[in-house]
Amino acid sequence: MSLLEIQDLQVTYRGTQGDVPAVRGVDLVVEAGQTLGIAGESGCGKSTLATAVLRLLPRSATVTGQIRLEDQDILAMTWGQVRAVRWAKAAIVFQGAMHGLNPVRRVGEQIGEPIRIHENVESREVSSRVNGLLEQVGLPAARARAYPHQLSGGQRQRVMIAMALACRPQLIIADEPTTALDVMVQAQVLKVLKDLINETGVGLIFISHDLSVLAETCDRVAVMYAGRMVETGPSQTIFTDPLHPYSAALAGAFPRIGDPAFRYAPAGLPGDPPFPGDLPSGCTFHPRCARAIDVCQTSDVELVPLGLGRMAACLRVSEGVL
Amino acid sequence: MAIQSQGFGQSTHAEKRSWFRRNRDLSKFVLAKLGGGVLTLLFVVIFNFFLFRMMPGDPVGLYNRGRNQDPVQLAKLRAALNRPIWDQFVTYMRNPFAETIDSTRFSRPVWGLIGDRLWPTVLLVGTAIVLASIIGVWIGIRAGWTPGGRFDRISTGFTLILYSMPEFWLGLVLLIVFAVGAFGIPGLFPTGGMISPGLSGGSLRGVLDTGWHLALPCLTLTLVYLAEYSLIMRASVVDELGQDYLTTARAKGLLDSDVRRRHAVPNALLPTMTLIFMNLGFVVGGAITVETVYSWPGLGLLSYDAIKGPDIPLLQAAFLLFSFAVIIANVTADLLYAYLDPRVRP
Numbered sequence: 001m002s003l004l005e006i007q008d009l010q011v012t013y014r015g016t017q018g019d020v021p022a023v024r025g026v027d028l029v030v031e032a033g034q035t036l037g038i039a040g041e042s043g044c045g046k047s048t049l050a051t052a053v054l055r056l057l058p059r060s061a062t063v064t065g066q067i068r069l070e071d072q073d074i075l076a077m078t079w080g081q082v083r084a085v086r087w088a089k090a091a092i093v094f095q096g097a098m099h100g101l102n103p104v105r106r107v108g109e110q111i112g113e114p115i116r117i118h119e120n121v122e123s124r125e126v127s128s129r130v131n132g133l134l135e136q137v138g139l140p141a142a143r144a145r146a147y148p149h150q151l152s153g154g155q156r157q158r159v160m161i162a163m164a165l166a167c168r169p170q171l172i173i174a175d176e177p178t179t180a181l182d183v184m185v186q187a188q189v190l191k192v193l194k195d196l197i198n199e200t201g202v203g204l205i206f207i208s209h210d211l212s213v214l215a216e217t218c219d220r221v222a223v224m225y226a227g228r229m230v231e232t233g234p235s236q237t238i239f240t241d242p243l244h245p246y247s248a249a250l251a252g253a254f255p256r257i258g259d260p261a262f263r264y265a266p267a268g269l270p271g272d273p274p275f276p277g278d279l280p281s282g283c284t285f286h287p288r289c290a291r292a293i294d295v296c297q298t299s300d301v302e303l304v305p306l307g308l309g310r311m312a313a314c315l316r317v318s319e320g321v322l
Numbered sequence: 323m324a325i326q327s328q329g330f331g332q333s334t335h336a337e338k339r340s341w342f343r344r345n346r347d348l349s350k351f352v353l354a355k356l357g358g359g360v361l362t363l364l365f366v367v368i369f370n371f372f373l374f375r376m377m378p379g380d381p382v383g384l385y386n387r388g389r390n391q392d393p394v395q396l397a398k399l400r401a402a403l404n405r406p407i408w409d410q411f412v413t414y415m416r417n418p419f420a421e422t423i424d425s426t427r428f429s430r431p432v433w434g435l436i437g438d439r440l441w442p443t444v445l446l447v448g449t450a451i452v453l454a455s456i457i458g459v460w461i462g463i464r465a466g467w468t469p470g471g472r473f474d475r476i477s478t479g480f481t482l483i484l485y486s487m488p489e490f491w492l493g494l495v496l497l498i499v500f501a502v503g504a505f506g507i508p509g510l511f512p513t514g515g516m517i518s519p520g521l522s523g524g525s526l527r528g529v530l531d532t533g534w535h536l537a538l539p540c541l542t543l544t545l546v547y548l549a550e551y552s553l554i555m556r557a558s559v560v561d562e563l564g565q566d567y568l569t570t571a572r573a574k575g576l577l578d579s580d581v582r583r584r585h586a587v588p589n590a591l592l593p594t595m596t597l598i599f600m601n602l603g604f605v606v607g608g609a610i611t612v613e614t615v616y617s618w619p620g621l622g623l624l625s626y627d628a629i630k631g632p633d634i635p636l637l638q639a640a641f642l643l644f645s646f647a648v649i650i651a652n653v654t655a656d657l658l659y660a661y662l663d664p665r666v667r668p
Binding site for chain 1: 565566567569570571572573574575576577584585588589662663664665
């Protein structure tokens with residue numbers, strides 16, 4: 001039994017201008033204690049995927065497929081059962097540096113809130129646990145009395161992490177936890193997160209647009225494009241030796257220091273990601289792909305196993321043309 | 323606090339500050355707000371003197387209009403008004419609330435007159451504001467939490483209609499329908515006044531009778547205030563809906579009603595609280611038009627009569643009182659806002 005198993009997940013937003021498929025058939029598995037990174041540009045459906053796990057999507061979203069958390073079908077649950085699973089089994093680290101914390105409540109109160117909801121414990125124990133959690137993420141316990149605006153961005157993000165750990169969940173979903181932070185603070189927050197994963201052995205889904213961060217943090221990485229996985233595999237190999245042309249472009253978007261060839265190599269990717277409501281035919285990446293051939297415009301592509309635990313959804317890769 | 327405190331264990335100012343320093347900042351903040359209020363009061367007191375000296379008309383003539391005053395008294399008054407303006411100003415500034423000035427219309431000291439009318443106005447407008455803020459905030463929260471829902475569409479429709487109605491017109495309509503009687507509805511309520519003749523306010527019957535007189539003017543004012551409060555509260559709740567901290571709260575497993583009560587409402591309440599507290603200042607000003615429509619013997623009706631005169635000494639006193647009330651309410655709103663919102667606190 002895996003910690004989290006997602007099968008053929010499809011999320012469609014009903015809009016005034018027709019339906020918008022944000023996630024189009026995603027399968028993924030996270031084992032206990034494993035870390036999975038999900039990479040992709042904004043709008044590729046990675047945050048929708050993350051929020052769908054706890055059924056936090058707005059009412060306008062239709063979700064089909066299967067989400068099994070510790071062998072329990074999340075999509076078949078009543079709302080009462082979903083609320084019991086939320087935070088106790090799986091917690092989310094939102095982008096706390098911005099607006100993830102309530103501005104008029106003390107952070108200690110907000111960290112302790114899920115403990116009070118899910119566990120029947122005395123308030124003295126709640127506050128001692130809150131203090132312990134703050135120390136775990138490297139903040140002095142006295143900070144429990146601070147309001148979010150009195151903390152720096154990195155401190156707020158650490159509060160978010162402490163909050164996610166409050167009910168000792170088996171799975172943590174980190175949705176762009178370091179995005180709004182500067183590089184130094186980002187490194188600190190990543191270190192806190194990595195240490196906690198090692199100490200507590202929770203499963204982690206780490207969502208980021210930054211492939212280099214994922215390569216450093218995660219065991220495996222899945223690259224998403226236009227609502228689908230286009231490549232999965234061990235994180236280092238995706239970063240250093242990407243198979244799919246899109247992963248290659250993502251990996252190439254980060255400069256490698258000390259590599260003179262890199263300075264002159266064309267980096268980045270022309271064009272914008274497609275609007276999910278109006279996707280190109282065939283392989284959705286073909287309009288931006290330098291290696292596209294005629295058949296890419298018509299034929300749909302699926303993930304194909306390519307050995308060494310790697311999979312890619314590219315006709316040219318699976319044909320061995322590249 | 324040097325190189326080692328890079329990130330980890332980093333503490334901001336608030337934590338380092340001792341209890342005393344924090345409290346010093348707090349008292350500084352409160353004193354600054356109070357000081358600002360006092361300065362504004364002073365300005366109003368001074369302005370109030372010159373405003374009424376600039377108005378046209380003969381004050382002595384106003385005293386003498388329609389009745390024969392004691393010629394000695396009038397000569398004294400004329401002599402007082404003929405003194406140099408700076409001389410008059412100094413006298414006024416010694417005690418702006420001097421008891422000695424008579425109303426030209428009622429021939430009574432103005433402050434005594436105002437004191438008599440204060441209680442009915444506080445009863446009327448105070449009751450209306452309390453009712454309106456409770457009901458209005460409740461409607462606003464419910465409507466704003468599910469915008470576009472049935473409750474929202476119905477309540478926003480009603481409150482928009484109420485909000486756009488002139489209050490005296492709404493008062494007249496209610497008066498015609500429920501006091502005079504129309505469309506087969508008998509006149510259930512009195513058409514005006516505060517208490518039936520012959521009853522004293524102290525007895526139980528007097529209290530009940532006052533409540534009966536209070537019903538229609540209070541309903542009118544409540545509906546008008548309620549519309550404003552609920553529209554503002556609705557807008558603030560809608561503003562909070564998309565906030566990330568609400569998603570965090572939902573993800574924690576809170577019931578929808580707890581997400582609303584514990585997280586959305588405390589944030590959405592801030593603008594509405596400010597509005598309610600600023601309106602409190604107008605309590606003493608009364609609702610001039612509504613008091614006039616229902617002949618409610620409050621400060622609003624008194625000001626209306628004073629403007630008709632014009633009864634300059636009375637107007638001057640009323641202006642002073644209204645300005646004081648508004649300024650005090652504003653300072654209270656400032657302090658309360660700081661209490662409710664930690665971001666504003668020093």
